[in-house]
């Protein structure tokens with residue numbers, strides 16, 4: 001890291017983010033580690049959740065604080081553009097946290113362990129309902145072979161027809177990098193609409 | 199947002215000593231641009247607290263908050279295309 005970065009260079013830097021979601025042990029941390037230029041950092045995020053609408057009678061809004069681990073990695077894409085990757089637990093009970101993490105993301109990768117499809121139901125459901133974040137499915141073939149074909153997986157998980165399903169090996173840098181490329185290509189191919197800000 | 203980059207507005211200077219120690223550390227750390235998430239991890243301050251300290255520093259003009267690209271407006275497509283070219287270079 002140069003210490004003589006002029007303030008002009010610094011001021012023109014921009015950042016962007018993608019989210020890596022998926023089931024327990026699916027390979028999220030491995031994916032981030034394969035592509036990141038820094039060792040993947042696992043950080044504890046303390047998140048505050050406004051309480052959901054319960055049917056309790058007290059009118060006082062409650063806040064719940066939870067500590068969760070998230071991984072992040074970094075890629076310098078050109079002199080002025082950095083992309084961050086945020087890996088996040090996939091279970092529905094962390095959805096409140098996804099809202100924070102997903103806000104402003106250019107896209108998401110759902111890592112799927114092809115032997116345990118059910119583990120990523122929650123993640124797929126979340127992104128199918130949040131249509132403004134494009135996502136791709138990255139199928140981690142743990143034993144070098146897929147239990148299901150991509151078509152079977154699309155049907156089983158009720159994934160929209162246009163969502164790319166990509167085979168990959170999370171331990172392999174190029175294979176993981178290819179997933180990121182496909183995500184950006186997909187993001188760029190989607191029609192843009194100004195009302196999707198949010 | 200967690201990915202937002204922050205830089206110290208005047209990186210050659212020492213932090214004002216009326217700042218809290220945590221804010222002084224942020225000031226020093228951000229002499230090179232860092233993301234909010236990195237600042238929180240490096241200084242071991244919870245993300246929510248980091249965001250509050252940063253917005254106070256920004257209000258005082260001590261740090262600069264960089265733009266983030268979300269890809270939700272047509273004008274951001276150019277930047278996403280640059281991002282894609284960067285990925286192609288890195289992972290060809």
Ligand SMILES: Nc1nc2c(ncn2[C@@H]2O[C@H](COP(=O)(O)OP(=O)(O)OP(=O)(O)O)[C@@H](O)[C@H]2O)c(=O)[nH]1
Pocket residue numbers: 022023024025026027028029030031089140141142143168169170171
């Ligand atoms: N054989 C094989 N092992 C893999 C592959 N990808 C990941 N692993 C291993 O599977 C285990 C789980 O991977 P992680 O990357 O930690 O998964 P994770 O999604 O971050 O898991 P949690 O954060 O615990 O939910 C690790 O021991 C990895 O080394 C793969 O493609 N093939």
Ligand SMILES: [Mg+2]
Pocket residue numbers: 028029030071
């Ligand atoms: Mg993990």
